[in-house]
Amino acid sequence: MASSTPSRSEEQFLCSICLEVFSEPVSTPCGHNFCKRCISQTWDSNESCFCPCVKRSSPSDHNSRPTPSSLRWFLSGNWRRGDRMCPTHQRPLELFCNTDQSCVCTMCVIREHKNHEVLSLEEAFEQEKVSLQQTVTENQRLVEQRRLKVQEITAALELSEREAQRETQQMVKVFSDIMESVQRCLDHHTKVMEQSLSKHKERAQALIQQLQQEMCELEKSSTEAQQLSLSTDPLHFLQRCPALPPLETSLSQKFNKVFRQVASESNKKELRRVQTFAVDVTLDPDTVYPRLVLSEDLKQVHHTDVRKKLPDSPQRFDYCAMVLGKQSFSSGRFYFEVQVKGKTEWDLGVAQESVNRKGEITATPKNGFWTIVLRDKDKYKAFAGPSVLLSPLRPPQKVGVFVDYGAGLVSFYDVDSADLLYSFTGCCFREKLFPYFSPCNNYGGTNSSSS
Structure with a gap:
């Protein structure tokens, strides 16, 4: 039974003939809803079919059609929610305007959305579900595509890191080998230089000993010469006078000899060094002067x-x-x-x-x-x-x-x-x-x- 003081939303689901909640609700072409039994009795008792609300006749060929979706919507209790009602006409939103992509009521269809492509909510729902499923499928495909791309980039990055590590290890080995080779060359050069210096020291020491011996001999000769210069006997003086070379001449010859020896050794060593870079040279017939x-x-x-x-x-x-x-x-x-x-x-x-x-x-x-x-x-x-x-x-x-x-x-x-x-x-x-x-x-x- 309906409440004695029905609300505005409840009134939308009361038959205007029996004032009860719709029983097998149907609607007229003008958009008003009635119980099927009530509107049938009304039309049976009159010569013409008219809407009891507006007193406007309805062609007999326009039979009242049941609106099961409206009834299901009403019986579900969702009619009490405002978002299920048309805010303009306060009727159930039971249709979908595909042109404007919005939910509409039956009044909207014959007024604001006249000549638009209109679908039932079920049809629109199924279409949107299919479209949504396609979107979900496409999104899943794009997600999978990006997941594979991420895997590809990650694998390439890991490969690059491994290559970089491998090249770094190779470069470290190359430079280590170079450093070892340089160190060996340095050690060899140092050893050769030390040996050469040792030989020069030996020669210098031998020369110093020789010069010191000559100095002793010269000092002895000088002493004898001084003693002899005191002699007053001409015969004795001439017989004992030593035939010694001048001191400066002797030392000069010695030093020049040493210098030539050292210079010769240095030159030979330098020549041997540059000879290690010897190349084979042949003459170019394309450049030769004709004579x-x-x-x-x-x-x-x-x-x-x-x-x-x-x-x-x-x-x-x-x-x-x-x-x-x-x-x-x-x-x-x-x-x-x-x-x-x-x-x-x-x-x-x-x-x-x-x-x-x-x-x-x-x-x-x-x-x-x-x-x-x-x-x-x-x-x-x-x-x-x-x-x-x-x-x-x-x-x-x-x-x-x-x-x-x-x-x-x-x-x-x-x-x-x-x-x-x-x-x-x-x-x-x-x-x-x-x-x-x-x-x-x-x-x-x-x-x-x-x-």
Whole structure:
């Protein structure tokens, strides 16, 4: 039974004919709801079908249709919640406007949402459930995709960490090996230096002992000479007078001898050091001057009066009797030796790659050449800009050339005596360096020996 004072929400579910809660509720086209029995009796007792609320006829073909969803909604008790009612018409929200994506009542459909696509709540509910399930499935797919990406990135990061650790371990081992090698070299060098110093000390001590002995002998001789100078007997004086060399001359000879010995040992040691950087050099036929003849093994060169027909390539010297080595060097150290025995003129040294090879050439550092030369049988010079006159103790038979590219050093040695002939220092190398040779003209056979 309905309450004697029904609330506004309850009134919406009372039949306006019997004033009781709907029994088999139906609605008219105008939107009013009645019990099926009540509206049927009303229409049966009248000639025309009209809505008892508005007194407007309803076509007979528009049979009242039951609204089971409304009844279920009412019986569930949810009608008491305001969010289930249309705030405009105070009717149940039992339809869904797909156009505006909102829940509507039957009055909304014939007014505000007229001609819109309208679905029942059940249809919209099923569609939204399908759409929601698709969204859930898509989200799960995206989550799985990102989870796999996270795993991939994590695996790549772990691999990178392992690679970094492996490379670090390798570098540590390499540097440890280098440090051990450096330490071994340092120990060896220290040992060699100590041995050399020990030998020098032994020689110096032997020389000191010898000098001390000579000093004693000289002092004894001096004492005897002083005593003899007091003699008044000419015969006795002349018979006993010792024939001693002057003191200064004797000492000077001794010190000069020692100096030469020490200098010779030092020079030999330095020559042995640079000889460890020896390289094999062959002559380059593409650069040779047409009047020069190369040996079959490309190790020797001499001048001839016959000019050969050779291609005039950019690499070839066309006016000066010059040739370069085939090997080039752009870093580190290298050393080679040149046989010059029997020659009255020659040039040798190194040249940079970009030197001029056409016409007359002056082989100076300014033009990319670092050389020493022999002229007129006995005039040795270093072409250092202004020429530097050299004074070797004896004519070199074999000359060694040593280059330290990084240090900017070019040194020339007399291989037989180990004497340093000359050094170019502070050179600034920016190109490849090539061994350089010139046997000069043969001058009718007086300078025909091969270099």
